[in-house]
Amino acid sequence: MALEDICNFKDKPTHKTFPFYASEDTSVSVFTEAFNFKWRGEMTSKKASDVPLEFHVPSLFKRPSSRASHSVSVRRPFPLSHGTTTLGFIFQGGVIAAADTRASAGGLVACPAVHKITPIHSHLVVTSSGSGADCMLWERILTREIRLYQLRHKRRLSISGTAKLLSLMLHPFKGTDVCVALTLCGWDKLIYVCSDGARLQGDIFSVGSGSPYAYGVLDRSLSWSLNKEEAILLAREAVFRATHRDAYSGNNVDLFHVTAEGWRQRQREDLKEEYYRDMEKRGKKMDLTGLFS
Amino acid sequence: MFVSQNFGESGKMKEYHYAGPTEHRFSPYAFNGGTVLAVAGEDFAIVASDTRLSEGYSIHSRDSPKCYKLTDTTVLGCSGFHGDCLTLTKIIDARLKMYKHSNNKTMTSGAIAAMLSTILYSRRFFPYYVYNIIGGLDEQGKGAVYSFDPVGSYQRDTYKAGGSASAMLQPLLDNQIGFKNMEGVEHVPLTKDKAVQLVKDVFVSAAERDVYTGDALRICIVTKEGIEEQNIPLRKD
Numbered sequence: 001m002a003l004e005d006i007c008n009f010k011d012k013p014t015h016k017t018f019p020f021y022a023s024e025d026t027s028v029s030v031f032t033e034a035f036n037f038k039w040r041g042e043m044t045s046k047k048a049s050d051v052p053l054e055f056h057v058p059s060l061f062k063r064p065s066s067r068a069s070h071s072v073s074v075r076r077p078f079p080l081s082h083g084t085t086t087l088g089f090i091f092q093g094g095v096i097a098a099a100d101t102r103a104s105a106g107g108l109v110a111c112p113a114v115h116k117i118t119p120i121h122s123h124l125v126v127t128s129s130g131s132g133a134d135c136m137l138w139e140r141i142l143t144r145e146i147r148l149y150q151l152r153h154k155r156r157l158s159i160s161g162t163a164k165l166l167s168l169m170l171h172p173f174k175g176t177d178v179c180v181a182l183t184l185c186g187w188d189k190l191i192y193v194c195s196d197g198a199r200l201q202g203d204i205f206s207v208g209s210g211s212p213y214a215y216g217v218l219d220r221s222l223s224w225s226l227n228k229e230e231a232i233l234l235a236r237e238a239v240f241r242a243t244h245r246d247a248y249s250g251n252n253v254d255l256f257h258v259t260a261e262g263w264r265q266r267q268r269e270d271l272k273e274e275y276y277r278d279m280e281k282r283g284k285k286m287d288l289t290g291l292f293s
Numbered sequence: 294m295f296v297s298q299n300f301g302e303s304g305k306m307k308e309y310h311y312a313g314p315t316e317h318r319f320s321p322y323a324f325n326g327g328t329v330l331a332v333a334g335e336d337f338a339i340v341a342s343d344t345r346l347s348e349g350y351s352i353h354s355r356d357s358p359k360c361y362k363l364t365d366t367t368v369l370g371c372s373g374f375h376g377d378c379l380t381l382t383k384i385i386d387a388r389l390k391m392y393k394h395s396n397n398k399t400m401t402s403g404a405i406a407a408m409l410s411t412i413l414y415s416r417r418f419f420p421y422y423v424y425n426i427i428g429g430l431d432e433q434g435k436g437a438v439y440s441f442d443p444v445g446s447y448q449r450d451t452y453k454a455g456g457s458a459s460a461m462l463q464p465l466l467d468n469q470i471g472f473k474n475m476e477g478v479e480h481v482p483l484t485k486d487k488a489v490q491l492v493k494d495v496f497v498s499a500a501e502r503d504v505y506t507g508d509a510l511r512i513c514i515v516t517k518e519g520i521e522e523q524n525i526p527l528r529k530d
Contacts (some may be wrong), residue, residue: 133444
Protein backbone atom coordinates (compact mmCIF):
# COMPACT_ATOMS: atom_id res chain seq x y z
CA MET A 1 0.00 0.00 0.00
CA ALA A 2 2.90 2.36 0.64
CA LEU A 3 4.21 1.61 -2.84
CA GLU A 4 0.79 2.37 -4.29
CA ASP A 5 0.71 5.73 -2.56
CA ILE A 6 4.09 6.74 -3.89
CA CYS A 7 3.25 5.67 -7.43
CA ASN A 8 -0.13 7.39 -7.19
CA PHE A 9 -1.69 4.16 -8.26
CA LYS A 10 -5.44 4.64 -8.59
CA ASP A 11 -7.15 1.53 -7.42
CA LYS A 12 -10.85 1.20 -6.72
CA PRO A 13 -11.20 1.00 -2.96
CA THR A 14 -13.13 -2.23 -2.64
CA HIS A 15 -13.75 -2.29 1.06
CA LYS A 16 -15.61 1.04 1.07
CA THR A 17 -18.78 -0.38 -0.44
CA PHE A 18 -18.89 -3.08 2.14
CA PRO A 19 -22.50 -3.97 2.98
CA PHE A 20 -22.09 -3.91 6.72
CA TYR A 21 -22.09 -0.12 6.85
CA ALA A 22 -25.80 0.61 7.29
CA SER A 23 -26.92 3.65 5.38
CA GLU A 24 -28.40 5.62 8.23
CA ASP A 25 -25.35 5.36 10.48
CA THR A 26 -22.68 8.00 10.10
CA SER A 27 -19.38 6.68 8.97
CA VAL A 28 -16.30 8.46 10.22
CA SER A 29 -13.02 8.47 8.35
CA VAL A 30 -9.74 9.65 9.75
CA PHE A 31 -7.34 10.81 7.10
CA THR A 32 -3.80 10.60 8.25
CA GLU A 33 -2.23 12.07 5.13
CA ALA A 34 -0.74 15.52 5.63
CA PHE A 35 -2.64 16.19 8.88
CA ASN A 36 -5.89 16.48 6.96
CA PHE A 37 -8.64 15.48 9.36
CA LYS A 38 -12.33 15.78 8.70
CA TRP A 39 -15.55 14.06 9.55
CA ARG A 40 -17.48 12.72 6.60
CA GLY A 41 -21.20 12.15 6.33
CA GLU A 42 -21.18 9.64 3.52
CA MET A 43 -18.62 7.78 1.50
CA THR A 44 -17.73 9.42 -1.78
CA SER A 45 -14.76 8.86 -4.04
CA LYS A 46 -11.48 9.71 -2.40
CA LYS A 47 -7.98 10.55 -3.56
CA ALA A 48 -6.03 7.38 -4.12
CA SER A 49 -3.25 8.48 -1.78
CA ASP A 50 -5.56 8.79 1.23
CA VAL A 51 -5.87 5.62 3.20
CA PRO A 52 -8.60 6.25 5.71
CA LEU A 53 -9.24 4.40 8.91
CA GLU A 54 -12.97 4.00 9.01
CA PHE A 55 -14.78 4.16 12.32
CA HIS A 56 -18.37 3.12 12.65
CA VAL A 57 -20.09 5.58 15.00
CA PRO A 58 -23.49 4.44 16.20
CA SER A 59 -26.45 6.73 15.66
CA LEU A 60 -28.82 5.03 18.06
CA PHE A 61 -29.66 8.22 19.86
CA LYS A 62 -30.69 10.78 17.28
CA ARG A 63 -30.17 14.26 18.62
CA PRO A 64 -29.92 17.34 16.38
CA SER A 65 -26.57 18.49 17.73
CA SER A 66 -25.01 15.07 17.84
CA ARG A 67 -23.19 15.06 14.54
CA ALA A 68 -19.77 15.59 16.05
CA SER A 69 -20.75 14.77 19.59
CA HIS A 70 -18.53 12.17 21.15
CA SER A 71 -20.45 11.81 24.37
CA VAL A 72 -23.15 9.71 22.68
CA SER A 73 -22.11 6.09 22.95
CA VAL A 74 -23.51 2.65 23.55
CA ARG A 75 -23.04 1.30 27.01
CA ARG A 76 -20.43 -1.43 26.88
CA PRO A 77 -21.27 -4.69 28.66
CA PHE A 78 -17.61 -5.66 29.24
CA PRO A 79 -14.55 -4.01 30.77
CA LEU A 80 -11.50 -3.15 28.68
CA SER A 81 -7.91 -3.75 29.70
CA HIS A 82 -6.26 -0.97 31.72
CA GLY A 83 -3.82 -0.60 34.56
CA THR A 84 -0.07 -0.59 34.28
CA THR A 85 3.30 0.74 35.39
CA THR A 86 5.65 2.11 32.76
CA LEU A 87 8.60 4.39 33.17
CA GLY A 88 11.38 6.02 31.20
CA PHE A 89 14.34 8.18 32.11
CA ILE A 90 17.43 9.71 30.54
CA PHE A 91 20.94 9.34 31.90
CA GLN A 92 24.45 9.75 30.57
CA GLY A 93 24.37 6.37 28.81
CA GLY A 94 21.13 6.91 26.88
CA VAL A 95 17.52 6.23 27.76
CA ILE A 96 16.00 3.37 29.76
CA ALA A 97 12.40 2.31 29.22
CA ALA A 98 10.81 -0.24 31.56
CA ALA A 99 7.30 -1.60 32.03
CA ASP A 100 5.39 -4.40 33.72
CA THR A 101 3.50 -6.99 31.65
CA ARG A 102 0.05 -7.30 33.16
CA ALA A 103 -3.16 -6.42 31.31
CA SER A 104 -6.20 -6.31 33.58
CA ALA A 105 -9.85 -6.06 32.53
CA GLY A 106 -11.95 -5.14 35.54
CA GLY A 107 -10.76 -7.48 38.26
CA LEU A 108 -9.47 -10.21 35.97
CA VAL A 109 -5.94 -10.51 34.67
CA ALA A 110 -6.72 -10.67 30.97
CA CYS A 111 -3.15 -11.41 30.01
CA PRO A 112 -0.06 -11.84 32.20
CA ALA A 113 2.47 -11.42 29.39
CA VAL A 114 1.72 -8.37 27.31
CA HIS A 115 4.36 -6.33 25.50
CA LYS A 116 3.93 -2.77 26.68
CA ILE A 117 7.15 -1.53 25.13
CA THR A 118 7.27 -1.72 21.34
CA PRO A 119 9.97 -0.54 19.01
CA ILE A 120 8.83 1.85 16.28
CA HIS A 121 12.12 1.93 14.46
CA SER A 122 15.73 1.21 15.33
CA HIS A 123 16.13 4.31 17.50
CA LEU A 124 12.67 4.83 18.90
CA VAL A 125 10.81 2.78 21.42
CA VAL A 126 7.36 3.57 22.78
CA THR A 127 5.91 2.53 26.13
CA SER A 128 2.16 2.32 26.26
CA SER A 129 -0.42 2.59 28.98
CA GLY A 130 -4.14 3.06 29.00
CA SER A 131 -6.49 0.86 27.07
CA GLY A 132 -4.67 -2.10 25.50
CA ALA A 133 -6.47 -2.16 22.17
CA ASP A 134 -6.14 1.59 21.68
CA CYS A 135 -2.40 1.54 22.40
CA MET A 136 -1.79 -1.44 20.15
CA LEU A 137 -3.60 0.10 17.24
CA TRP A 138 -2.22 3.62 17.59
CA GLU A 139 1.32 2.23 17.81
CA ARG A 140 0.66 0.35 14.58
CA ILE A 141 -0.68 3.49 12.92
CA LEU A 142 2.29 5.50 14.16
CA THR A 143 4.77 2.92 12.85
CA ARG A 144 3.04 2.98 9.49
CA GLU A 145 3.06 6.78 9.27
CA ILE A 146 6.72 7.04 10.28
CA ARG A 147 7.65 4.48 7.66
CA LEU A 148 5.64 6.30 5.01
CA TYR A 149 7.33 9.57 5.96
CA GLN A 150 10.70 7.91 5.64
CA LEU A 151 9.86 6.56 2.21
CA ARG A 152 8.41 9.83 0.96
CA HIS A 153 11.00 12.25 2.29
CA LYS A 154 14.11 10.04 2.31
CA ARG A 155 14.88 10.88 5.91
CA ARG A 156 13.59 9.81 9.28
CA LEU A 157 11.17 12.01 11.18
CA SER A 158 12.65 13.42 14.38
CA ILE A 159 11.32 12.33 17.77
CA SER A 160 9.70 15.70 18.37
CA GLY A 161 8.11 15.46 14.94
CA THR A 162 6.85 11.96 15.69
CA ALA A 163 5.34 13.14 18.95
CA LYS A 164 3.62 16.04 17.25
CA LEU A 165 2.29 13.76 14.51
CA LEU A 166 0.90 11.35 17.07
CA SER A 167 -0.67 14.15 19.05
CA LEU A 168 -2.37 15.53 15.94
CA MET A 169 -3.63 12.08 14.95
CA LEU A 170 -5.16 11.57 18.38
CA HIS A 171 -6.78 14.99 18.51
CA PRO A 172 -10.06 14.06 16.74
CA PHE A 173 -10.64 11.47 19.44
CA LYS A 174 -10.33 13.84 22.35
CA GLY A 175 -13.40 13.50 24.52
CA THR A 176 -14.19 9.97 23.41
CA ASP A 177 -13.39 6.75 25.18
CA VAL A 178 -9.99 6.41 23.56
CA CYS A 179 -7.44 6.24 26.34
CA VAL A 180 -3.85 6.26 25.14
CA ALA A 181 -0.81 7.49 27.06
CA LEU A 182 2.43 6.80 25.22
CA THR A 183 5.97 7.74 26.16
CA LEU A 184 8.19 8.02 23.10
CA CYS A 185 11.73 7.10 24.11
CA GLY A 186 14.40 8.18 21.68
CA TRP A 187 18.12 8.01 22.28
CA ASP A 188 18.34 11.51 23.78
CA LYS A 189 14.75 12.55 24.40
CA LEU A 190 11.64 11.46 26.21
CA ILE A 191 8.27 12.77 25.11
CA TYR A 192 4.94 11.90 26.71
CA VAL A 193 1.86 12.01 24.48
CA CYS A 194 -1.63 11.31 25.67
CA SER A 195 -5.07 11.21 24.12
CA ASP A 196 -6.20 14.20 26.21
CA GLY A 197 -3.88 16.28 24.08
CA ALA A 198 -0.82 16.58 26.32
CA ARG A 199 2.58 16.49 24.67
CA LEU A 200 5.43 16.97 27.12
CA GLN A 201 9.17 16.59 26.89
CA GLY A 202 11.03 15.66 30.03
CA ASP A 203 13.85 13.73 31.69
CA ILE A 204 11.80 11.23 33.58
CA PHE A 205 8.28 9.94 33.05
CA SER A 206 6.26 7.25 34.74
CA VAL A 207 2.74 6.49 33.58
CA GLY A 208 -0.03 4.31 34.87
CA SER A 209 -1.71 3.19 38.04
CA GLY A 210 1.62 2.15 39.56
CA SER A 211 3.44 5.35 38.64
CA PRO A 212 3.38 7.01 42.09
CA TYR A 213 5.31 4.07 43.52
CA ALA A 214 7.75 4.09 40.63
CA TYR A 215 8.31 7.85 40.97
CA GLY A 216 9.12 7.37 44.65
CA VAL A 217 11.89 4.92 43.91
CA LEU A 218 13.22 6.86 40.92
CA ASP A 219 13.28 10.25 42.60
CA ARG A 220 15.43 8.89 45.38
CA SER A 221 18.26 7.40 43.35
CA LEU A 222 18.15 8.81 39.85
CA SER A 223 21.06 10.96 38.73
CA TRP A 224 22.64 11.78 35.40
CA SER A 225 25.94 10.09 36.19
CA LEU A 226 24.64 6.55 36.73
CA ASN A 227 26.36 3.88 34.72
CA LYS A 228 24.42 1.43 32.57
CA GLU A 229 24.15 -1.39 35.12
CA GLU A 230 23.05 0.95 37.90
CA ALA A 231 20.43 2.52 35.66
CA ILE A 232 19.03 -0.87 34.67
CA LEU A 233 18.90 -2.00 38.29
CA LEU A 234 17.16 1.20 39.28
CA ALA A 235 14.50 0.85 36.58
CA ARG A 236 13.92 -2.78 37.53
CA GLU A 237 13.63 -1.90 41.21
CA ALA A 238 11.15 0.87 40.48
CA VAL A 239 8.88 -1.46 38.47
CA PHE A 240 9.24 -4.18 41.09
CA ARG A 241 8.16 -1.89 43.92
CA ALA A 242 5.26 -0.57 41.87
CA THR A 243 4.05 -4.09 41.00
CA HIS A 244 4.30 -5.04 44.66
CA ARG A 245 1.96 -2.26 45.76
CA ASP A 246 -0.31 -1.76 42.78
CA ALA A 247 -2.86 -4.49 42.15
CA TYR A 248 -3.16 -3.70 38.47
CA SER A 249 0.56 -4.11 37.73
CA GLY A 250 2.50 -7.29 37.99
CA ASN A 251 3.95 -10.44 36.51
CA ASN A 252 7.18 -9.61 34.63
CA VAL A 253 9.32 -6.59 33.81
CA ASP A 254 10.44 -5.62 30.33
CA LEU A 255 13.45 -3.38 29.92
CA PHE A 256 14.78 -1.54 26.85
CA HIS A 257 17.96 0.52 26.64
CA VAL A 258 18.12 3.04 23.79
CA THR A 259 21.40 4.60 22.73
CA ALA A 260 22.68 6.35 19.65
CA GLU A 261 23.43 2.89 18.20
CA GLY A 262 19.85 1.75 18.58
CA TRP A 263 17.71 -0.08 21.12
CA ARG A 264 18.61 -3.25 22.99
CA GLN A 265 16.10 -5.36 24.87
CA ARG A 266 16.90 -7.08 28.12
CA GLN A 267 15.38 -10.50 28.61
CA ARG A 268 11.96 -10.44 30.24
CA GLU A 269 12.28 -11.18 33.91
CA ASP A 270 9.78 -12.76 36.27
CA LEU A 271 9.52 -10.64 39.40
CA LYS A 272 8.64 -13.63 41.53
CA GLU A 273 12.36 -14.48 41.87
CA GLU A 274 13.14 -10.87 42.75
CA TYR A 275 10.50 -10.97 45.47
CA TYR A 276 12.04 -14.07 47.07
CA ARG A 277 15.54 -12.57 46.93
CA ASP A 278 14.24 -9.40 48.52
CA MET A 279 12.54 -11.31 51.30
CA GLU A 280 15.69 -13.28 52.01
CA LYS A 281 17.72 -10.13 52.21
CA ARG A 282 15.36 -8.73 54.79
CA GLY A 283 15.78 -11.92 56.80
CA LYS A 284 12.08 -12.52 57.10
CA LYS A 285 10.50 -15.95 56.90
CA MET A 286 9.31 -16.46 53.35
CA ASP A 287 5.62 -15.83 53.05
CA LEU A 288 4.19 -18.31 50.57
CA THR A 289 0.56 -17.22 50.65
CA GLY A 290 0.56 -16.11 47.03
CA LEU A 291 2.11 -12.63 47.30
CA PHE A 292 3.45 -12.70 43.77
CA SER A 293 2.17 -9.13 43.16
CA MET B 294 -28.45 -6.29 64.09
CA PHE B 295 -29.82 -8.40 61.29
CA VAL B 296 -33.19 -6.63 61.31
CA SER B 297 -31.74 -3.12 61.15
CA GLN B 298 -30.41 -3.82 57.64
CA ASN B 299 -33.95 -3.81 56.35
CA PHE B 300 -34.21 -0.10 57.00
CA GLY B 301 -32.52 2.35 54.70
CA GLU B 302 -31.04 5.75 55.35
CA SER B 303 -34.29 7.67 55.68
CA GLY B 304 -35.79 5.16 58.10
CA LYS B 305 -38.01 3.59 55.44
CA MET B 306 -37.98 -0.16 54.81
CA LYS B 307 -35.82 -1.03 51.84
CA GLU B 308 -37.90 -3.79 50.24
CA TYR B 309 -41.20 -1.96 50.35
CA HIS B 310 -40.07 1.53 49.59
CA TYR B 311 -40.46 2.89 46.09
CA ALA B 312 -37.03 4.22 45.16
CA GLY B 313 -38.19 6.33 42.27
CA PRO B 314 -38.55 5.79 38.53
CA THR B 315 -35.72 3.92 36.84
CA GLU B 316 -34.90 4.43 33.21
CA HIS B 317 -34.78 1.36 31.04
CA ARG B 318 -32.77 1.78 27.92
CA PHE B 319 -32.74 -0.43 24.91
CA SER B 320 -29.48 -2.32 24.93
CA PRO B 321 -28.33 -3.51 21.55
CA TYR B 322 -26.33 -6.31 23.18
CA ALA B 323 -27.37 -9.68 24.59
CA PHE B 324 -25.23 -12.27 26.26
CA ASN B 325 -25.56 -15.71 24.69
CA GLY B 326 -22.99 -17.55 26.77
CA GLY B 327 -20.57 -20.20 25.65
CA THR B 328 -16.93 -20.95 26.24
CA VAL B 329 -14.10 -21.24 23.74
CA LEU B 330 -10.64 -22.67 24.27
CA ALA B 331 -7.55 -22.93 22.11
CA VAL B 332 -4.24 -24.71 22.69
CA ALA B 333 -1.15 -24.60 20.47
CA GLY B 334 1.30 -27.47 20.29
CA GLU B 335 4.51 -28.10 18.42
CA ASP B 336 2.82 -29.01 15.13
CA PHE B 337 -0.89 -28.86 15.93
CA ALA B 338 -3.49 -26.50 17.30
CA ILE B 339 -6.76 -27.32 19.01
CA VAL B 340 -9.82 -25.06 19.10
CA ALA B 341 -12.73 -26.28 21.21
CA SER B 342 -16.06 -24.81 22.17
CA ASP B 343 -19.25 -25.90 23.84
CA THR B 344 -22.43 -25.90 21.76
CA ARG B 345 -24.99 -24.32 24.08
CA LEU B 346 -26.71 -21.11 23.02
CA SER B 347 -28.50 -19.48 25.93
CA GLU B 348 -30.09 -16.17 26.81
CA GLY B 349 -31.04 -15.28 30.35
CA TYR B 350 -32.64 -18.37 31.88
CA SER B 351 -33.46 -20.08 28.57
CA ILE B 352 -31.49 -22.30 26.25
CA HIS B 353 -32.09 -21.42 22.61
CA SER B 354 -30.13 -24.31 21.15
CA ARG B 355 -28.06 -27.25 22.26
CA ASP B 356 -26.28 -27.57 18.93
CA SER B 357 -24.75 -24.21 18.13
CA PRO B 358 -20.98 -24.69 17.99
CA LYS B 359 -18.77 -21.66 18.26
CA CYS B 360 -15.82 -22.86 16.16
CA TYR B 361 -15.76 -21.56 12.60
CA LYS B 362 -13.39 -22.99 10.03
CA LEU B 363 -11.76 -20.10 8.17
CA THR B 364 -9.07 -21.78 6.08
CA ASP B 365 -7.45 -25.24 5.99
CA THR B 366 -5.04 -24.13 8.66
CA THR B 367 -7.08 -21.73 10.79
CA VAL B 368 -10.12 -22.05 13.01
CA LEU B 369 -11.83 -19.15 14.79
CA GLY B 370 -13.72 -19.53 18.02
CA CYS B 371 -16.06 -16.73 19.01
CA SER B 372 -18.34 -16.43 22.02
CA GLY B 373 -20.37 -13.59 23.47
CA PHE B 374 -23.25 -12.07 21.60
CA HIS B 375 -24.34 -14.52 18.91
CA GLY B 376 -25.60 -11.84 16.52
CA ASP B 377 -22.20 -10.17 16.45
CA CYS B 378 -20.46 -13.56 16.13
CA LEU B 379 -22.47 -14.34 12.99
CA THR B 380 -21.86 -10.94 11.41
CA LEU B 381 -18.19 -11.00 12.27
CA THR B 382 -17.66 -14.44 10.72
CA LYS B 383 -19.51 -13.35 7.58
CA ILE B 384 -17.27 -10.31 7.29
CA ILE B 385 -14.13 -12.39 7.85
CA ASP B 386 -15.19 -14.93 5.23
CA ALA B 387 -15.80 -12.16 2.72
CA ARG B 388 -12.44 -10.51 3.47
CA LEU B 389 -10.68 -13.88 3.12
CA LYS B 390 -12.24 -14.34 -0.31
CA MET B 391 -11.25 -10.82 -1.34
CA TYR B 392 -7.68 -11.43 -0.24
CA LYS B 393 -7.61 -14.72 -2.13
CA HIS B 394 -8.87 -13.08 -5.29
CA SER B 395 -6.52 -10.11 -5.20
CA ASN B 396 -3.39 -11.83 -3.89
CA ASN B 397 -3.86 -15.37 -5.23
CA LYS B 398 -2.97 -16.98 -1.95
CA THR B 399 -4.77 -17.98 1.25
CA MET B 400 -4.35 -15.76 4.27
CA THR B 401 -1.96 -17.07 6.92
CA SER B 402 -3.01 -17.30 10.57
CA GLY B 403 -0.92 -14.28 11.54
CA ALA B 404 -2.42 -12.20 8.74
CA ILE B 405 -5.96 -13.20 9.73
CA ALA B 406 -5.21 -12.19 13.30
CA ALA B 407 -3.93 -8.77 12.26
CA MET B 408 -6.94 -8.27 9.99
CA LEU B 409 -9.37 -9.26 12.72
CA SER B 410 -7.73 -6.74 15.02
CA THR B 411 -8.41 -3.91 12.59
CA ILE B 412 -11.96 -5.11 11.90
CA LEU B 413 -12.71 -5.11 15.62
CA TYR B 414 -11.08 -1.72 16.19
CA SER B 415 -13.06 -0.11 13.39
CA ARG B 416 -16.00 -0.60 15.74
CA ARG B 417 -14.21 0.95 18.70
CA PHE B 418 -17.20 3.14 19.61
CA PHE B 419 -19.84 0.46 19.16
CA PRO B 420 -17.90 -2.74 19.69
CA TYR B 421 -18.62 -6.24 18.55
CA TYR B 422 -19.42 -8.00 21.79
CA VAL B 423 -17.41 -11.07 20.86
CA TYR B 424 -14.47 -12.77 22.54
CA ASN B 425 -12.38 -14.24 19.74
CA ILE B 426 -9.64 -16.83 19.78
CA ILE B 427 -7.91 -17.95 16.61
CA GLY B 428 -6.13 -21.30 16.51
CA GLY B 429 -4.07 -22.53 13.62
CA LEU B 430 -0.69 -23.26 12.13
CA ASP B 431 1.78 -20.51 11.29
CA GLU B 432 3.97 -20.41 8.17
CA GLN B 433 6.53 -22.71 9.81
CA GLY B 434 3.89 -25.30 10.61
CA LYS B 435 3.99 -24.65 14.36
CA GLY B 436 0.79 -24.27 16.35
CA ALA B 437 -0.34 -20.68 16.98
CA VAL B 438 -3.08 -19.26 19.15
CA TYR B 439 -4.11 -15.59 18.96
CA SER B 440 -6.48 -14.24 21.59
CA PHE B 441 -8.45 -11.01 21.24
CA ASP B 442 -10.39 -8.67 23.43
CA PRO B 443 -13.66 -7.22 22.07
CA VAL B 444 -12.00 -4.10 20.66
CA GLY B 445 -9.13 -5.75 18.85
CA SER B 446 -6.16 -5.93 21.22
CA TYR B 447 -4.46 -9.23 20.43
CA GLN B 448 -1.53 -11.35 21.41
CA ARG B 449 -0.02 -14.64 20.34
CA ASP B 450 -0.28 -17.22 23.14
CA THR B 451 0.24 -20.93 23.74
CA TYR B 452 -3.19 -21.44 25.25
CA LYS B 453 -6.20 -19.28 26.05
CA ALA B 454 -9.75 -19.66 27.27
CA GLY B 455 -12.46 -17.15 26.41
CA GLY B 456 -16.14 -16.74 27.07
CA SER B 457 -18.33 -17.26 30.10
CA ALA B 458 -16.20 -19.89 31.89
CA SER B 459 -12.86 -18.37 30.93
CA ALA B 460 -12.05 -17.19 34.46
CA MET B 461 -12.47 -20.77 35.67
CA LEU B 462 -10.56 -22.48 32.86
CA GLN B 463 -7.63 -20.11 32.42
CA PRO B 464 -6.05 -20.83 35.86
CA LEU B 465 -6.36 -24.57 35.23
CA LEU B 466 -4.63 -24.21 31.87
CA ASP B 467 -1.94 -21.99 33.44
CA ASN B 468 -1.24 -24.82 35.82
CA GLN B 469 -1.40 -27.81 33.47
CA ILE B 470 0.08 -26.40 30.28
CA GLY B 471 2.09 -23.44 31.55
CA PHE B 472 3.33 -25.24 34.69
CA LYS B 473 2.73 -22.07 36.62
CA ASN B 474 2.46 -22.13 40.40
CA MET B 475 4.32 -25.42 40.58
CA GLU B 476 7.88 -25.68 41.83
CA GLY B 477 10.38 -28.26 40.64
CA VAL B 478 8.38 -29.92 37.85
CA GLU B 479 9.76 -31.10 34.56
CA HIS B 480 8.34 -29.11 31.67
CA VAL B 481 7.13 -31.89 29.39
CA PRO B 482 6.07 -30.68 25.93
CA LEU B 483 2.39 -31.27 25.17
CA THR B 484 1.51 -34.11 22.80
CA LYS B 485 -1.62 -33.98 20.68
CA ASP B 486 -3.43 -36.82 22.45
CA LYS B 487 -2.64 -35.42 25.88
CA ALA B 488 -3.83 -32.01 24.79
CA VAL B 489 -7.14 -33.38 23.47
CA GLN B 490 -7.71 -35.29 26.70
CA LEU B 491 -6.90 -32.20 28.74
CA VAL B 492 -9.38 -30.12 26.73
CA LYS B 493 -12.12 -32.68 27.29
CA ASP B 494 -11.46 -32.78 31.04
CA VAL B 495 -11.34 -29.02 31.28
CA PHE B 496 -14.71 -28.59 29.56
CA VAL B 497 -16.32 -31.24 31.74
CA SER B 498 -15.19 -29.16 34.73
CA ALA B 499 -16.50 -25.97 33.16
CA ALA B 500 -19.90 -27.55 32.52
CA GLU B 501 -20.10 -28.52 36.19
CA ARG B 502 -19.78 -24.99 37.48
CA ASP B 503 -20.84 -22.60 34.72
CA VAL B 504 -24.50 -22.55 33.79
CA TYR B 505 -23.88 -21.17 30.32
CA THR B 506 -21.54 -24.03 29.34
CA GLY B 507 -22.72 -27.54 28.57
CA ASP B 508 -24.70 -29.78 26.17
CA ALA B 509 -21.84 -30.85 23.89
CA LEU B 510 -18.24 -30.12 23.10
CA ARG B 511 -16.96 -29.54 19.59
CA ILE B 512 -13.18 -29.97 19.19
CA CYS B 513 -11.35 -28.95 15.98
CA ILE B 514 -7.81 -30.32 15.73
CA VAL B 515 -5.71 -28.47 13.15
CA THR B 516 -2.69 -30.30 11.78
CA LYS B 517 -0.91 -30.15 8.47
CA GLU B 518 -3.14 -33.00 7.29
CA GLY B 519 -6.20 -30.84 7.76
CA ILE B 520 -8.87 -30.17 10.35
CA GLU B 521 -10.35 -33.08 12.31
CA GLU B 522 -13.59 -32.56 14.26
CA GLN B 523 -14.80 -34.43 17.31
CA ASN B 524 -18.09 -34.13 19.22
CA ILE B 525 -18.29 -35.12 22.87
CA PRO B 526 -21.46 -34.91 24.95
CA LEU B 527 -21.46 -32.78 28.12
CA ARG B 528 -23.95 -32.21 30.90
CA LYS B 529 -27.33 -31.08 29.62
CA ASP B 530 -28.68 -29.54 32.80
